[in-house]
Amino acid sequence: MAADKTPVETLTENEAAAELAFLASEIARHDELYHGHDAPEVSDAEYDALKRRNDAIEARFPQLRRADSPSLKVGAAPLPTFAPITHSRPMLSLDNTFSDEDVRDFINSVYRFLGRLPDGSIAFTAEPKIDGLSMSIRYENGRLANAATRGDGTTGENVTANILTIDEIPNTLPKGVPAVVEVRGEVYMTKSDFLALNEKMASEGKRTYVNPRNTAAGSLRQLDPKVTASRRLRFFAYAWGEISEPNDLPKTQYEMVQTFKAWGFPVNPLMKRLNSVEDIIEHYREIGLKRPDLDYEIDGVVYKVDRLDLQQRLGFRSRSPRWATAHKFPAEQAFTRVEKIDIQVGRTGALTPVARLTPVTVGGVVVTNATLHNEDYIKGIGNSGERIREDEHDIRIGDTIIVQRAGDVIPQVLDVVMEKRPADSVPYESPKKCPVCGSHAVRERNEKTGKLDSVTRCTGGFVCRAQAVEHLKHFVSRNAFDIEGLGSKQIDFFFEADDPALTIKTAPDIFTLKKRQEASPLTKLENIEGFGRVSVRKLFDAIDERRSIALARFIYALGIRHVGETTAKLLARHYGTYDAFQSAMTEAASFAGDAWSDLNNIEGIGEVVARAIVEFFKEPRNLEVIGRLLEEVTPQAAEQVSTSGSPVSGKTVVFTGSLEKFTREEAKARAESLGAKVAGSVSKKTDYVVAGPGAGSKLDKARELGVQVMDEDEWLAFLGG
Numbered sequence: 001m002a003a004d005k006t007p008v009e010t011l012t013e014n015e016a017a018a019e020l021a022f023l024a025s026e027i028a029r030h031d032e033l034y035h036g037h038d039a040p041e042v043s044d045a046e047y048d049a050l051k052r053r054n055d056a057i058e059a060r061f062p063q064l065r066r067a068d069s070p071s072l073k074v075g076a077a078p079l080p081t082f083a084p085i086t087h088s089r090p091m092l093s094l095d096n097t098f099s100d101e102d103v104r105d106f107i108n109s110v111y112r113f114l115g116r117l118p119d120g121s122i123a124f125t126a127e128p129k130i131d132g133l134s135m136s137i138r139y140e141n142g143r144l145a146n147a148a149t150r151g152d153g154t155t156g157e158n159v160t161a162n163i164l165t166i167d168e169i170p171n172t173l174p175k176g177v178p179a180v181v182e183v184r185g186e187v188y189m190t191k192s193d194f195l196a197l198n199e200k201m202a203s204e205g206k207r208t209y210v211n212p213r214n215t216a217a218g219s220l221r222q223l224d225p226k227v228t229a230s231r232r233l234r235f236f237a238y239a240w241g242e243i244s245e246p247n248d249l250p251k252t253q254y255e256m257v258q259t260f261k262a263w264g265f266p267v268n269p270l271m272k273r274l275n276s277v278e279d280i281i282e283h284y285r286e287i288g289l290k291r292p293d294l295d296y297e298i299d300g301v302v303y304k305v306d307r308l309d310l311q312q313r314l315g316f317r318s319r320s321p322r323w324a325t326a327h328k329f330p331a332e333q334a335f336t337r338v339e340k341i342d343i344q345v346g347r348t349g350a351l352t353p354v355a356r357l358t359p360v361t362v363g364g365v366v367v368t369n370a371t372l373h374n375e376d377y378i379k380g381i382g383n384s385g386e387r388i389r390e391d392e393h394d395i396r397i398g399d400t401i402i403v404q405r406a407g408d409v410i411p412q413v414l415d416v417v418m419e420k421r422p423a424d425s426v427p428y429e430s431p432k433k434c435p436v437c438g439s440h441a442v443r444e445r446n447e448k449t450g451k452l453d454s455v456t457r458c459t460g461g462f463v464c465r466a467q468a469v470e471h472l473k474h475f476v477s478r479n480a481f482d483i484e485g486l487g488s489k490q491i492d493f494f495f496e497a498d499d500p501a502l503t504i505k506t507a508p509d510i511f512t513l514k515k516r517q518e519a520s521p522l523t524k525l526e527n528i529e530g531f532g533r534v535s536v537r538k539l540f541d542a543i544d545e546r547r548s549i550a551l552a553r554f555i556y557a558l559g560i561r562h563v564g565e566t567t568a569k570l571l572a573r574h575y576g577t578y579d580a581f582q583s584a585m586t587e588a589a590s591f592a593g594d595a596w597s598d599l600n601n602i603e604g605i606g607e608v609v610a611r612a613i614v615e616f617f618k619e620p621r622n623l624e625v626i627g628r629l630l631e632e633v634t635p636q637a638a639e640q641v642s643t644s645g646s647p648v649s650g651k652t653v654v655f656t657g658s659l660e661k662f663t664r665e666e667a668k669a670r671a672e673s674l675g676a677k678v679a680g681s682v683s684k685k686t687d688y689v690v691a692g693p694g695a696g697s698k699l700d701k702a703r704e705l706g707v708q709v710m711d712e713d714e715w716l717a718f719l720g721g
């Protein structure tokens, strides 16, 4: 039986009751298929239509709402879980380049960093960027010991049992390989296997998969390795993590990959070693021409500095290596229509218009939404006042538009097809009030430039339910507290619950939930649809596990405006403990004095960010919530990176004058990698000043304050060569 299409308004009470019974069992069956078996029978849109119909019928006949109604369920069966594995070396991502000009800039930046002229003397490898899932496979004494997904780059999931079923990945390595070696690369599914699998799914009347990449990911995240084995996954090796005896191995990227081949790994045949920008771009075009004929999806070409010693000198920025970049293929585009424009309210009150689109496939993925960013964007004006669409085409409801999707990036509206604009269409009007709390929505004026901010913000603050909920969702998100079993749906449920034994309105409430539950015999979570005894116990365990948390995560979780993960890490590293951080921020309240300049001196923190942090701690309500939170949770003192034993760990260094052995950028990167903080100006907190020829006022200041001064050679000797 399919969902009845009788309009809800004309249903009799008896028909409504019968249909609600059907919908409850049908939706439960789809939940089970989707979450328990990874074998959905209906599309997301069909599934949503069933849920919407259920809601509509309940809205008309509230008395008929069933105890097992899908509208009462929060969350679904948990996803299969795999044990975490912390990567011995982080798995980083790559910076993207899009144009020939970007590629030239990348190559020049390598030369510049190394203090060399761009004379074509540095070789680069160029190879396809495989659109799959990166994997780190660890071998100990020649045997496959474990395999982990990338995860957040620091910790991945242990999928060893599934990786062992992939024929292309050797379970043992030849004699003579290093005792510990981690081979990294991409697990993928071929286009032909993907199509065959989809044909099979379709012939069995099941829902087909979206693309090879998601299918490969789903195939790996199976608790039953037999399912993985049946999916014929493949592998390309292109990088490595920890290696115990690196000195016995080749000294270049190219030869390293050839070594993997000799060990029995598949490696991509299109990799070349090239020097000039022209040759590199030529190879990119060749790979682009071959792309349609390759039996695997690629989304660009990766360039890497070939010599490993140069890679080492170039090192990393916070997330990506300086020695590599991904040159992406142009994005794919499609036509569709704007059905309506909704407003989403974010954590900081930003009102973001989102276009709801007639579903359309762009590069193999169904797109139904596109962000419209802000009022100006809708009008066709960019962040710096520039025109972003031809003739300042604005976007209106009813418009036919061109959407573009590049990789995993959120779809963008590229342009409006003016010939198709309905005659009666009207320019879009931004809301003057927050659609959630009704508070005034304003565009702030930038104090410095006097210009209007591009973002329209709800002024409701803590009054706005949307902001409060988004704050909580951020708090439990993956890179913050990451509480298993407490996702976005559950937060909605707990936030809406007004029962004192259930409600979660602020972060500390998460940690008092168990106590409140124990004290209340009446509203037991385990009796609520969608929870159950086991999941409640697991939830409480997951919450308890986070009572101790890394300082950087804690700071990030606070949701301070402009403080993302990178800034949170900088703050954690700089202040060491939460107490030190908060008292410094309180001291900086007047935006003057030592604590204020100390904050501004942290490399990577600018004035706007510094101001936002100090403002955050001036708000009594924030201090009150944090106070309650600290009664439940202990942030751990930050590790001084993995640089114990480094003579400069935790020290503040200032470079001045010209350096001869390194570029300024390299000197700074090297010092930071050894745990030092590099500051721009000399103060009482400076530990060392490294002065080259031509040093001036900073050197004078250092002498005046009695700070230890070294020249470049002394500095190098101090670092240990």
Ligand code: IVH
Residues within 6 Å of the ligand: 092, 093, 094, 095, 127, 128, 129, 130, 131, 132, 133, 134, 150, 186, 238, 239, 302, 321, 324, 326
């Ligand atoms: S090198 C330190 N080479 O792209 C850099 N990555 O955006 C290590 N990828 O997470 C990565 N093909 O999953 C590299 N030939 C290739 C690649 C490749 C695909 C993926 C990989 C990585 C992501 C970075």
